[in-house]
């Protein structure tokens with residue numbers, strides 16, 4: 511009798527996804543697996559391109575672009591039209607990266623309808639994957655309206671630059687019991703309203719970590735220490751490209767990679783002799799190297815570290831530890 515050969519089905523090789531836009535599920539899995547996300551702001555084609563090439567998880571087209579690109583002294587004057595222009599350019603530079611449009615002041619506060627219309631502009635005109643809004647309890651109806659319209663919304667708490675006036679200036683948040691509990695309550699309310707992630711700005715590590723642990727959604731930080739699920743940095747801080755100001759929790763990565771850049775440049779052929787090659791001999795490569803160094807340090811847990819995190823006095827921490835939210 512003829513032997514019937516059984517077909518051997520070899521297992522499908524599952525390769526890690528590279529250069530594929532992150533989804534909500536990827537971001538949620540990174541939190542679950544304890545892999546810190548690394549993301550940056552970008553407001554134009556070249557830096558968004560460098561960010562995508564370096565492999566960032568997300569790009570935020572922040573209203574900080576009003577300061578670092580457009581030259582305003584605060585983010586308050588930025589308009590929706592300006593944000594759309596910046597976001598369109600960033601999208602062209604990074605077509606395969608999860609991109610978040612930052613709702614400027616005035617784009618969402620007046621009404622739920624305004625919030626949905628502004629958010630949809632980011633999605634439809636600029637190709638954004640999500641939007642970000644500053645605020646907690648006071649904007650919950652707007653958050654719900656946008657989520658109901660099928661828009662992915664990221665929350666933003668802690669120091670929220672659009673309302674620095676009400677904080678009495680750029681002040682570190684979450685140090686007092688009142689500020690910590692208010693931030694925790696806002697964070698829980700935002701999660702309940704359906705935001706897919708939350709950004710905390712300018713808080714010491716310890717209270718920020720408590721919030722990250724209490725929430726199921728990813729909680730990221732900018733100046734919020736090491737205990738959160740990932741880090742955001744302003745591109746112009748990372749590159750040392752904005753002379754007016756740099757918060758001390760932000761690190762410029764150019765000095766660290768300048769040796770690497772010099773070695774690279776000394777080894778590449780003269781691009782004028784093979785003109786069809788991608789032009790990889792200048793600032794774009796340096797930016798990519800600097801962003802890669804940032805990503806590596808975030809993934810490896812060495813950035814922000816203690817050096818780039820706000821500290822908290824032992825008596826302030828002791829007071830926080832008796833809060834009902836402290837676990």
Ligand code: KIV
Pocket residue numbers: 551570571572573574575612671709711732742744
């Ligand atoms: O506009 C922005 O870049 C931001 C960050 C400061 C968090 O909102």
